[in-house]
Amino acid sequence: MSSKRRVAVTGLGIVSPLGVGLAANHAAVTEGRSGIGPITRFDPAGQPCAIAGEVVGFDLATATDGVVAAKEVKKMDRFIQFGMAAGIEAVADSGIEVTEANAARIGVCIGSGIGGVETIENTAIAVRDKGPRRVSPFYIPMSIINMISGNLSILYGMRGPNLAMVTACTTGTHAIGEAARIIEYGDADAMVAGGAEAAITPTSIAGFGNARALSRRGCPPAEASCPFDRRRDGFVMGEGAGVLVLEEWGHASRRGARIYAELRGFGMSGDAHHMTAPAPGGDGAVRCMQNALRNAAMDASEVDHINAHGTSTPLGDVVETEAIKKVFGAHAASLTVSSTKSMVGHLLGASGGVEAVYTALALHHQTAPPTINLAHPDPQCDLDYAPHSARPMKIRGALSNSFGFGGTNGTLAMARA
Numbered sequence: 001m002s003s004k005r006r007v008a009v010t011g012l013g014i015v016s017p018l019g020v021g022l023a024a025n026h027a028a029v030t031e032g033r034s035g036i037g038p039i040t041r042f043d044p045a046g047q048p049c050a051i052a053g054e055v056v057g058f059d060l061a062t063a064t065d066g067v068v069a070a071k072e073v074k075k076m077d078r079f080i081q082f083g084m085a086a087g088i089e090a091v092a093d094s095g096i097e098v099t100e101a102n103a104a105r106i107g108v109c110i111g112s113g114i115g116g117v118e119t120i121e122n123t124a125i126a127v128r129d130k131g132p133r134r135v136s137p138f139y140i141p142m143s144i145i146n147m148i149s150g151n152l153s154i155l156y157g158m159r160g161p162n163l164a165m166v167t168a169c170t171t172g173t174h175a176i177g178e179a180a181r182i183i184e185y186g187d188a189d190a191m192v193a194g195g196a197e198a199a200i201t202p203t204s205i206a207g208f209g210n211a212r213a214l215s216r217r218g219c220p221p222a223e224a225s226c227p228f229d230r231r232r233d234g235f236v237m238g239e240g241a242g243v244l245v246l247e248e249w250g251h252a253s254r255r256g257a258r259i260y261a262e263l264r265g266f267g268m269s270g271d272a273h274h275m276t277a278p279a280p281g282g283d284g285a286v287r288c289m290q291n292a293l294r295n296a297a298m299d300a301s302e303v304d305h306i307n308a309h310g311t312s313t314p315l316g317d318v319v320e321t322e323a324i325k326k327v328f329g330a331h332a333a334s335l336t337v338s339s340t341k342s343m344v345g346h347l348l349g350a351s352g353g354v355e356a357v358y359t360a361l362a363l364h365h366q367t368a369p370p371t372i373n374l375a376h377p378d379p380q381c382d383l384d385y386a387p388h389s390a391r392p393m394k395i396r397g398a399l400s401n402s403f404g405f406g407g408t409n410g411t412l413a414m415a416r417a
Contacts, residue, residue, distance in 0.1 A: 008263070008417070012090055014086055017343075021063075036225055040056075047209060048205070052200045053238030054239060061073055077116035077142045080116070080147050083243065084148060087192055088155075103158060106160045106190045111174070112148070113195070116143025118198060145166055165195070168406055168408060169351055170408045171195045173352030173411070176356050177410060189251045191245075194241060194243035195242060200237055200239050212234065214236065215233050224236050225341055227342050229377065230378040231375075232378075235345065242353030249262070265292045266410070266412055267290065267295055267413070269291060274407065282319040283323075285309075285324075286327055287409075288411045289323065291411070293413060296397075296415075298397055300331055302415075306324065317339075321337075335384065336368040337383045352410065355402070359400040366392060366393065397414065398413075400414070
C-alpha cells in the first residue's frame with residue numbers, strides 16, 4: 001500500500017478499581033479518587049503486601065445486563081470476565097454492528113500479561129488435595145490468554161483477525177498498536193483491542209512482593225501509589241481491563257460514528273538490558289517514544305500530554321522522566337505528564353488498555369487527569385505531573401507509555417479528532 005490507512009478510536013470500555021464502566025471511571029479520574037484499599041479477595045496474612053486496587057463487587061452478568069449468562073460466567077477466569085465486560089461496553093459505545101457482510105472485516109486483539117492465574121492456583125490445589133479427576137474440563141479455556149478474544153469473537157460473530165498479545169506490562173499497549181496496524185495495512189476495517197488482568201492472588205502478591213516490587217511502607221492504602229513522589233517504594237497491584245474499538249477512518253465516518261481520537265502512531269523497542277530493571281538513562285523508552293512519533297508523523301512539539309507508565313517505583317519513575325526530557329528537549333517543560341496509576345495502581349497487562357482509555361478521554365474532553373499523592377516531589381522527577389487535580393487544557397496530541405519486564409516497551413501516539 002502506498003500509505004497507511006488512518007485509524008479512529010470509536011468505542012471505549014473499562015473495568016478498573018475506580019469502578020465498572022466508562023462513566024464511573026471518567027468521573028473518578030477527573031475527581032482524583034483512589035481505588036486502592038486492603039486486599040479482600042484472600043487472607044493476606046503473612047504476605048509482603050496487604051493492599052491492592054481491587055474491582056469490588058464485580059459481577060459479569062450484571063455488568064453486561066445479561067449479555068453474558070451466569071452459567072457462562074462460571075467457565076471464565078476473572079481476567080476473562082473483566083475483558084468481556086470492557087469489550088462489550090466498547091462495542092456498544094462504538095455503535096458498530098456486526099453483520100454477515102462485514103463480519104470477516106472485524107477482528108479482536110485482547111491480551112493479558114499473566115492470564116488465568118487464579119484458576120491455575122485453585123486447580124493446582126484441587127489436584128494436590130483431591131486428585132486429577134477433580135480438575136474442571138473448562139480448566140484450559142478458563143485460563144489461557146487468548147480466550148477473551150475467542151469469547152468476544154464468538155459472541156458477536158467477528159470473523160476477522162483473532163489474536164492476543166502477551167508482553168508483560170506492555171501487553172495492552174502492544175495489543176492496541178498491533179490492532180491499529182492490522183487496520184492500517186488493510187487486513188481489517190475494525191478491531192476490538194486492549195488488555196485485561198486479574199492477578200490479585202496469593203502467588204502473584206507473594207512473587208511480586210518477594211521481588212521487592214510492591215509498596216510496603218505501611219501508609220494509608222489510598223496514599224500508597226505515589227508516582228514521582230520521593231516517598232515511593234514500589235507499585236500497588238491493580239486489576240481490570242481496558243478495551244478500545246478501532247476503525248479505519250473512512251469506515252467510521254461513513255457510518256457517522258463518534259470519534260474520540262485518532263490513533264496516529266505506535267512505537268516499540270527492546271531494552272536488551274535486564275529482566276526487570278529499565279535501561280540506564282531510559283534508552284529503550286527514548287527509542288520507543290521516538291518510534292511512535294515517527295510512525296505518527298508527529299513533531300514532538302505537537303504533543304501536549306503524556307499518560308506515563310509512572311509505576312511509583314524508585315528507579316522507573318526517574319528513568320521515564322529522563323527519557324521524556326531526552327525525547328522532547330525544551331518542550332518537555334511544557335508537557336503535562338500524568339500517572340493514572342496513582343489512582344488505580346498497576347494493572348500489569350491491562351494497564352496499557354486502561355491508560356489508552358484515559359488518554360482517549362483526555363483528548364476528547366480536553367482535560368488531563370491528575371497524578372494524586374504527589375505531596376513530596378522527587379527532585380529527580382522535575383516535570384509537570386498535574387499534581388492533585390485534573391487540568392482542563394488544550395491537548396492536540398498525546399502519548400501513552402508502557403514498559404514491561406523483559407525490557408519490552410510500547411508507546412501509542414494519539415491526536416485530537
